[in-house]
Amino acid sequence: MTPSTNTLERTNYLNATKGFMSWFWTIDHKRLGLMYMWSVIAAFILGGFFALKIRMTLMPGAVDFANQTAEQMNAYNNAFTVHGAVMIFLVIIPSIPAALGNFVVPIMLGAKDVAFPRLNRFSYHLWIIGALLFTGTFFIGNLDTGWTFYPPYSTGSTDNTVILATLGAFILGFSSIFTGLNFIVTIHKMRPANMTWFRMPLFLWAIYATAVIQILATPVIGISLLLLLVEKTMSIGIFNPELGGDPVFFQHLFWFYSHPAVYIMILPGMGVMSELFATFSRKPIFGYKSIAMSSLAIALFSFIVWGHHMFLSGQSQLMSVIFSALTFSVAVPSAIKVFNWIATMYKGSVAFTTPMIYGMSIIWLFGIGGLTGLFLATLGTDVQFHDTYFVVAHFHYVMVGSALFGFIGGIYYWWPKMYGRMADNAMTKLAWLLAFIGFNLTFLPQFVGGSRGMPRRYAGYGTEAGYDSFNYWSTIGAMILAVGLTMALGTLIYSMFRGRKAPSNPWGGVTLEWQTPTPPPEHNFEIDAFPVGDPYDMNLCEYKGEEEGFLPVNPRADDPCVADVAIDPVYFEPESENAPA
Amino acid sequence: MNLSALLRAAAWLQQDGDYFFPVEASTNAGEVDRIYYFIFWVSAVSFALIVGATIYFAIKYRRTKVGMNPEDSPHHSTSIEIVWSVIPTLFMIVMFKWGFDDYVDRRTPPGDAYQVNVHSQKWSWSYSYDEGPETGMGWLGGEGEGLVVPVNVPIKLRIDSADVLHSFSVPAFRIKMDAVPGRYTYAWFEATKVGEYPVFCTEYCGTRHSRMLSKVQVLSQEDFDAWMKAQGNLADLPPVEAGQKLFQRKCASCHNMDGTKLIGPALNGLYGKEESLVGGAKVTVDDNYIRDSILEPSAQIVEGYPDAMTPFAGQLSEDEISWLITYIKSVK
Numbered sequence: 021m022t023p024s025t026n027t028l029e030r031t032n033y034l035n036a037t038k039g040f041m042s043w044f045w046t047i048d049h050k051r052l053g054l055m056y057m058w059s060v061i062a063a064f065i066l067g068g069f070f071a072l073k074i075r076m077t078l079m080p081g082a083v084d085f086a087n088q089t090a091e092q093m094n095a096y097n098n099a100f101t102v103h104g105a106v107m108i109f110l111v112i113i114p115s116i117p118a119a120l121g122n123f124v125v126p127i128m129l130g131a132k133d134v135a136f137p138r139l140n141r142f143s144y145h146l147w148i149i150g151a152l153l154f155t156g157t158f159f160i161g162n163l164d165t166g167w168t169f170y171p172p173y174s175t176g177s178t179d180n181t182v183i184l185a186t187l188g189a190f191i192l193g194f195s196s197i198f199t200g201l202n203f204i205v206t207i208h209k210m211r212p213a214n215m216t217w218f219r220m221p222l223f224l225w226a227i228y229a230t231a232v233i234q235i236l237a238t239p240v241i242g243i244s245l246l247l248l249l250v251e252k253t254m255s256i257g258i259f260n261p262e263l264g265g266d267p268v269f270f271q272h273l274f275w276f277y278s279h280p281a282v283y284i285m286i287l288p289g290m291g292v293m294s295e296l297f298a299t300f301s302r303k304p305i306f307g308y309k310s311i312a313m314s315s316l317a318i319a320l321f322s323f324i325v326w327g328h329h330m331f332l333s334g335q336s337q338l339m340s341v342i343f344s345a346l347t348f349s350v351a352v353p354s355a356i357k358v359f360n361w362i363a364t365m366y367k368g369s370v371a372f373t374t375p376m377i378y379g380m381s382i383i384w385l386f387g388i389g390g391l392t393g394l395f396l397a398t399l400g401t402d403v404q405f406h407d408t409y410f411v412v413a414h415f416h417y418v419m420v421g422s423a424l425f426g427f428i429g430g431i432y433y434w435w436p437k438m439y440g441r442m443a444d445n446a447m448t449k450l451a452w453l454l455a456f457i458g459f460n461l462t463f464l465p466q467f468v469g470g471s472r473g474m475p476r477r478y479a480g481y482g483t484e485a486g487y488d489s490f491n492y493w494s495t496i497g498a499m500i501l502a503v504g505l506t507m508a509l510g511t512l513i514y515s516m517f518r519g520r521k522a523p524s525n526p527w528g529g530v531t532l533e534w535q536t537p538t539p540p541p542e543h544n545f546e547i548d549a550f551p552v553g554d555p556y557d558m559n560l561c562e563y564k565g566e567e568e569g570f571l572p573v574n575p576r577a578d579d580p581c582v583a584d585v586a587i588d589p590v591y592f593e594p595e596s597e598n599a600p601a
Numbered sequence: 602m603n604l605s606a607l608l609r610a611a612a613w614l615q616q617d618g619d620y621f622f623p624v625e626a627s628t629n630a631g632e633v634d635r636i637y638y639f640i641f642w643v644s645a646v647s648f649a650l651i652v653g654a655t656i657y658f659a660i661k662y663r664r665t666k667v668g669m670n671p672e673d674s675p676h677h678s679t680s681i682e683i684v685w686s687v688i689p690t691l692f693m694i695v696m697f698k699w700g701f702d703d704y705v706d707r708r709t710p711p712g713d714a715y716q717v718n719v720h721s722q723k724w725s726w727s728y729s730y731d732e733g734p735e736t737g738m739g740w741l742g743g744e745g746e747g748l749v750v751p752v753n754v755p756i757k758l759r760i761d762s763a764d765v766l767h768s769f770s771v772p773a774f775r776i777k778m779d780a781v782p783g784r785y786t787y788a789w790f791e792a793t794k795v796g797e798y799p800v801f802c803t804e805y806c807g808t809r810h811s812r813m814l815s816k817v818q819v820l821s822q823e824d825f826d827a828w829m830k831a832q833g834n835l836a837d838l839p840p841v842e843a844g845q846k847l848f849q850r851k852c853a854s855c856h857n858m859d860g861t862k863l864i865g866p867a868l869n870g871l872y873g874k875e876e877s878l879v880g881g882a883k884v885t886v887d888d889n890y891i892r893d894s895i896l897e898p899s900a901q902i903v904e905g906y907p908d909a910m911t912p913f914a915g916q917l918s919e920d921e922i923s924w925l926i927t928y929i930k931s932v933k
Contacts, residue, residue, distance in 0.1 A: 563668020
């Protein structure tokens with residue numbers, strides 16, 4: 021039986037129009053969100069393939085160190101470059117903002133769409149063009165600069181795939197800028213009349229802070245990549261000392277974007293965390309204002325810490341010292357968020373649903389990712405760890421362990437809203453368990469390898485170097501991780517066709533996206549305006565059974581989620597003491 | 602992997618002091634490790650607290666009945682929020698200060714430090730001394746001397762690069778510094794234990810980045826003096842031997858003398874042979890061809906090989922080029 025607030029058998033945004041063009045040329049933010057999501061997943065599979073290639077090459081015994089050929093090394097160098105570039109530019113940066121953000125932000129605001137729907141479609145098409153340019157490098161050469169494109173190697177030494185790849189990154193940058201611009205305008209101009217800034221769900225705060233970074237930082241990478249192209253194609257000396265340029269200058273420009281970009285990746289994940297912890301503890305988020313403000317603080321500080329990537333680059337000592345001190349300043353707001361999420365669980369009613377399990381495991385993963393950042397902010401220890409696997413493990417804990425797990429947790433959380441079916445069962449939890457174990461097994465040994473000096477971006481390590489055991493466990497872990505993530509994808513695809521039909525509000529969230537039928541109608545809502553109160557006042561809705569999910573305690577007469585079930589008077593027992601103020 | 606190399610590897614590992622770090626072989630290593638363990642224990646305790654609290658709350662306050670609403674509890678507390686912002690900040694101030702002091706020490710070589718110049722290029726390290734000798738790459742258990750230094754003497758390294766970015770890393774000394782083309786960078790250390798320690802390139806530099814390995818040989822002062830005396834001058838050797846030494850130092854990371862292909866072609870038996878070049882031209886290997894290939898390699902690329910060699914123009918004297926040619930001619 022279909023739950024009464026489920027629209028799968030009625031008209032909804034998924035079935036309102038049909039055909040390839042109705043998706044490809046859509047301006048519906050929900051459809052664009054879904055297309056981003058599946059495109060990002062496809063790119064993730066590509067990047068994951070190269071990750072496995074890296075791990076297989078490094079498995080002790082897989083390649084004879086003494087007789088590794090230049091071709092094998094080039095293939096490895098290509099693998100880590102493509103892995104990094106695809107995962108960063110095509111996967112993590114657009115993952116939560118462009119996929120989940122597009123789907124959720126307008127509905128959370130009670131709006132029909134983003135402020136500029138056509139610009140939104142244009143962003144997605146730019147993403148496709150960027151992705152095609154990246155994949156184009158496979159056909160014309162061997163992209164092997166690392167995702168950082170450092171000159172003079174990239175401009176003076178390697179082949180012309182760099183031109184295609186930097187052009188791709190440049191175009192993806194515009195995709196990111198337009199998405200950010202759209203969200204800023206949408207959040208500023210399209211909030212319902214009584215949704216003040218401090219009544220916004222924290223996911224919106226996180227997306228807002230992210231968007232600020234996107235539009236301020238991304239143009240800098242755009243111009244840097246253009247300068248790189250100018251040097252590469254016209255031999256105008258900008259970065260290459262042979263032509264009178266300065267290679268350290270590129271590093272400054274590159275990290276002026278790429279460090280804030282780390283927060284483009286992690287802030288939206290933090291936003292998802294705040295939603296998960298509130299909903300699944302059935303409690304208002306602890307310290308709402310400090311979470312909201314810490315998002316802005318992180319966005320601000322993220323612009324003044326780039327030099328910690330360059331402690332050993334030859335930049336002045338004074339700069340290194342200042343950047344070290346500033347770097348610690350980012351750690352404080354990040355820590356505050358973690359404490360707030362944990363405090364939200366205190367005296368709550370914690371549900372072990374799949375999204376919440378992802379959320380709770382991120383405390384572990386981000387705990388490790390964040391705390392190991394302290395070793396890298398500290399000058400004395402960074403000298404030892406710089407450009408070793410310690411750094412590799414650290415940023416994977418942040419970008420995969422936190423940002424990507426946040427993305428997956430967010431997909432499971434909003435999945436019922438997207439497809440009208442549940443994906444929360446033993447299999448989804450087993451997939452999480454495998455991914456969690458695999459992830460830790462992959463990256464924990466890398467910290468120790470790194471502190472023992474194991475350098476990054478090496479196509480092989482002789483047994484003499486003493487790193488075989490770390491590589492062995494890492495590769496085993498990567499295989500388990502791959503099985504877990506594949507299984508997670510399988511559970512989602514299974515749910516699309518066979519999952520239990522979902523009510524409009526299966527989890528008990530009180531933000532606006534849970535107050536419209538599931539999946540939502542084409543224009544998100546069947547009614548015009550909502551009374552907006554505290555986004556985390558969980559007493560506004562209550563559980564009515566598996567079929568109906570959670571329903572408003574005091575529904576409006578025209579609330580479509582309630583209208584269907586209103587026949588049963590038992591749902592309207594007066595509980596006015598819980599009514600919203 | 603032969604047995605002797607394995608034994609060497611085992612011997613090297615046995616020197617190792619603890620789980621997280623290779624042996625502490627410089628005056629600076631102990632301090633870095635102390636900072637590490639301070640941050641490590643602060644982090645470990647914080648991690649145990651946050652994960653412990655998460656697990657404890659998750660179990661204690663787990664939802665036993667679907668839809669169960671919790672009792673009201675505070676969702677904001679200024680005093681708690683101030684406490685948990687200030688305490689981490691205090692710890693971080695200590696971390697910063699300690700790391701800063703160590704870093705400034707690391708960047709400031711003592712005035713009486715003994716200088717060795719470190720040269721990097723794709724894909725080899727070489728080291729030159731003011732007294733004259735120059736040494737080549739070397740790797741654990743392999744040929745080549747690497748960087749030879751006396752124990753208990755501060756050593757200042759002046760690092761340069763002939764092509765792209767590289768980075769000079771000696772984990773056992775806890776030092777690392779980028780080599781930047783077009784300028785000098787500096788690092789210093791004082792080794793405390795006689796022995797051999799691996800050197801890695803830690804800034805990605807292309808195909809053979811993972812083979813840009815070397816070693817530091819730390820000798821007692823007497824052994825070092827004796828070594829220095831024995832170095833002599835390449836010019837005093839017969840040209841073939843001088844050429845061979847130079848070849849080991851400068852060329853062997855990309856060219857073999859046993860007929861196998863590394864990055865570039867093997868150079869044995871090459872003299873007098875005809876080579877096909879990219880673009881279709883043919884050339885007979887003679888003295889001038891070898892000379893041109895050393896000084897301006899990109900001009901004549903042999904078919905089937907990448908244009909990857911760093912030009913040696915300005916790096917080698919006329920005598921040195923001539924010794925190399927003599928040596929290459931001599932190997933059949």
